[in-house]
Structure formats: structure tokens, C-alpha cells
Amino acid sequence: MCGIFVCYRHPDVQAFKQKALRLSSLLSHRGPDSAGFFIEDQTILCHERLSIVGLENGEQPIVQPDLALIANGEIYNHEALRQEASKHDLGGSQTDSDSEAIIHAYRRYGSKAAHFLDGIFSFALYDRTNGRLVVARDPMGVTSLYQGWNSNASDAVFFASELKALHPVCDYIISFPPGHTFDSMGKPYEKFYNPQWKIPKHIPSAPVDYSLLRTSFEQAVRKRLMSDVPYGVLLSGGLDSSLVASIAAREVAKASGRQNRLSNSLEGPPTPQTIRSRLSTFSIGLKGSPDIVSALKVAEFLGTDHHTFHFTCEEGIAALSDVIYHIETYDVTSIRASTPMYLLSKHIKAAGYKMVLSGEGSDEIFGGYLYFANAPSLEAFQQELVRRVGELHYFDCLRAHKSTMAWGVEARVPFLDKQVSPTKDPCVPFADYYEKFVDVAMSIDPREKFITGSRIEKYILRKAFSTPEQPYLPDEILWRQKEQFSDGVGYGWINMLKAVAAACITPQMMASQPKHWVNDPPTTKEAYVHRHDGPLLPP
Secondary structure, X not given: OXXXXXXXXXXXXXHHHHHHHHHHHOOOOOOOOEEEEEEEOOEEEEEEEOOOOOOOOOOOOEEOOOEEEEEEEEEXXXXXXXXXXXXXXXXXXXXXXOXXXXXXXXXXXXXXXXXXXXXXXXXXXXXXXXXXXXEEEOOOXXXXXXXXXXXXXXXXXXXXXXXXXXXXXXXXXXXXXXXXXXXOOOOOOEEOOOOHHHOOOOOOOEOOOHXXXXXXXXXXXXXXXXXXXXXXXXXXXXXXXXXHHHHHHHHHHHHHHHHHHHHOOOOOOOOHHHHOOOOEEEEEEOOOOHHHHHHHXXXXXXXXXXXXXXXXXXXXXXXXXXXXXXXXXXXXXXXXXXXXXHHHHHHHHHOOOOEEEOOOOHHHHHOOOHHHHHOOOHHHHHHHHXXXXXXXXXXXXHHHHHHHHOOOOEEEOHHHOOOOOOOXXXXXXXXXXOOOHHHHXXXXXXXXXXXXXXXXOOHHHHHHOOOOOOOOOOHHHHOOOOOOHHHHOXXXXXXXXXXXXXXXXOHHHHHOOOHHHOOOOOOOHHHHHHHOOOOOOOO
């Protein structure tokens, strides 16, 4: 992941350059490894880099005689796109960065390039031959991207990874829609991801294929281990993160076995990659919290190199203003869950890790929240699934992405592995068009996801990984009932937040809120605490 800032059609871009660089520097926490910019005509592209793939020569912007690119994210099918470009003489690669595959896709498919990208991404590509700008965001909105305008420069349009880089220059800002492309020479927004399960009133009818559900998720985890830097898994001890850790641990063990066999035939000491035979896992919570206990059980079962971190309620309260600054939302539930994730990410970065896998998305896909048991009809259940998946970029994806990127750590989410268009060329590996996890899971008849007296939430996911002959997890974890992350790290955390709010916020304060809150007034004392401009300390 990285940070990007774009201004297109600025009336005096050279005069704006220094301000653009200052605004881009507000994103330096996202990309602490290097920074760069490209400026031409009325356009400036700024980039803050977090190097994970192509460490030696992956600096951005990537500038070619006819194109310039900045990107945030990971393109998992970059090798296939490189091969396709080479076969069709579309130009070679000048870097080892996976992001350069976006250029290859653009040369082959034009503004429809995003249709063929398997990954998580926000990018801006400037075509120097005709002044065209193409911007796109991944279908689930795993990466953050915003678009803004300034009423005093009506032709200019701005894009950035975070709101803080747009607020100083824009008086109107939107969240760029996931799964869409902006094309300055075409439609303002073109949707490039619209699977059948998203069609209004469509009710899927596919029966559960437990083998396909399992193998598609294994593939989703496997591809996300693409990295040139140390990585790990955020392990809460719940079902979702534990399945991610289990599959990743198997993959690391396989890779270690291959590397060790290779090293036995080579002279010299083993490389760090050769001797790294165990997956690293990380958990955080109050002392004695449910997540800490369960995560340790999973780590011992899987044999991971596990790191446990504790925090106190006072440390969480002290971090609130920083958390809100980074996640850029006052949503109470998001702040509750983001705070321990933010604190954990600080430890992960200090330990030398830049990338982690996380378990977001499963509850939305399988109806894992307990209120789904109250669905009045099959149609209502399915519509709620689609709504929750479609709004992940406002909540869980936003939390996971920004809480980790606050410390320059990239979070990847295997549960949101989605289908992409197969390339035109059947001779490249990407044409091995396997079914992706989200599309497999969301095409299942929603009756199979109902919570009933005999079926716990996410029953079909649990059953898919119930393989007693080669167990993925202990039964007590595989069939553990869901905890919200903010609950699982310790019930005292939420209780403390509520107690602070009750002690600090009076009924008079709730009744006479500042006028500038009028469009989104807090309705609880806890929400008021988060909106307050000054520090509010525990009693």
C-alpha cells in the first residue's frame, strides 16, 4: 500500500506544485520508504511509497514516454499481465513492481484496464499523448480513495488516498465508488464489477459445494502471500482470522520445505527466507481477554511464531484522537474496533513487518452477525447480505486499511477475493480462470446461511473446513461463536469508553451541540466524546 495525491486540469499547476507536495506529505505515514511526483501540462501526480514488492526498483511515479502512473495496492496477476504484454509487443517492464502491470493492462485494454486487474488497488494513470486521466478503485474498496473539487477552480479535479490531503483545497469531497473507473475522455464513472449476485432482487440458488468453498478460499489466502518483505497474520482467535492463519501457516511450511531442499544443494549460509519456517501471528487485548486466550490456542495448534500484546483502557483512551485522525470517521463502532488495531499495528511495524493478512468480510458474506437470525424473509436476508458487502468500504475495510496504514503496515483481506474478467489471451496463466471466493460464497442459496436452532452463524464456512483427518483448527475454535473485535479484545474496553462518556458529557452538552455538527449530530455521549475538539480524560 502507498499514498497517492492527484490534481488534474489545475489552472496553474506549476504554482500549485509546492502545495501539492505538502498535501501529499500528509500521507507519508502510508508510504514512509520514498516519495516522488510527476508534473506535466495541468496535471500533477504525487506518490508516497510503502515498498513490499519490487523493493529495488519499484519507485513511483512510473514514467514512460507516453504514460505516467501512481498506484496504491497490490496486483496479484501482474506476472500474467506482463506475459500478455510481452507476447503482443506492448512494451517491456522497466521495474519489478506489480503496479507496472496496470500500464500493461492499459496498453492492451485502454480505460477498461481495471476489469482485468486481480488485486486491491487505487490508481491514477495519465496518458501523455492525449492528456487523458484514468482513475480506478478496487471492487470492494479495500483501498481508500476520495475525489474532490474546488468551486474556485471548476475544471480541476482532485484525488487522494485520504481525506486529510483534500480538505485544504476542496470544498466538496466524495468517497470514490469502489469497482468504478473515472475516465476524463469517457463516462465520469463506469462500473467494472457487477456480478449477478449484486443485481437487485436476485436470489442465488446454487447449492453449497463445500470443496469449492474451501479450495477457493485457500487460493485467496495463497495469492496474498506475494511479498518481498516479512509478513504475518492478525490473529484474534475467532473463526475468520484463525482460518486465514491456518491456511497461511500451511503455505509457509510448504515454501520452507521447498527452500530447505534447495539450500541443501547450495553453498554458503541460508538466506533469511530459507530459515523462516514459521508463520508470524499477532494478537492484542486487555489482559485475560477472550481474543488473547483463543489466539494463543490457535497459535499453539498451528505452531506459529506468535506475538501477544496487551494494552490498557487508559492507553486506548489516550490514543483516540490519533485513531480518529487516521481512520477519518466518527462512527462509534469503527472507533471502538480501530483503537486496538491501531495499537497493534504500531507493535507490528516496530517488529519489522510491513504486511499482514486479516479476516474482514466473512460476517457480511455469510450473515455472521447475530441479527441476521431475525430476517423476516429469504429476500430480506439476501438483500442485507448484499448491502453489508457493498458498504464494507465505509466500515470494516476502512478500519482495517487505515488503522494499519497509520503505521505503514499493509492489510490484505482474503475473504474479499473477487472475480475478474479473463484476459483475451488463452496462452497466459491468468486464463486459468478459477472461481473466486466472494463470487462462490455470494452465489450460494441464502437458505444455507440461515442461523437456526441447529446451525450456528457461518455454519457452511465452518463445515467446509471441518476435515477431521487433517484438521485446520481445533473444534473449540472452528465452532467458537462470534465476538465483535472490540468485545473480543476485552469487555472492559467498551465499558471504559461508556464510563468516560457518562462522566464527561452532561445532558446540557448533549442538548446544546455546536452548530457545525448540525448535519451529523452525535446521538450518544460516547459519540459526543469522539466529536469533541479537546481532550476528555477518564474521571
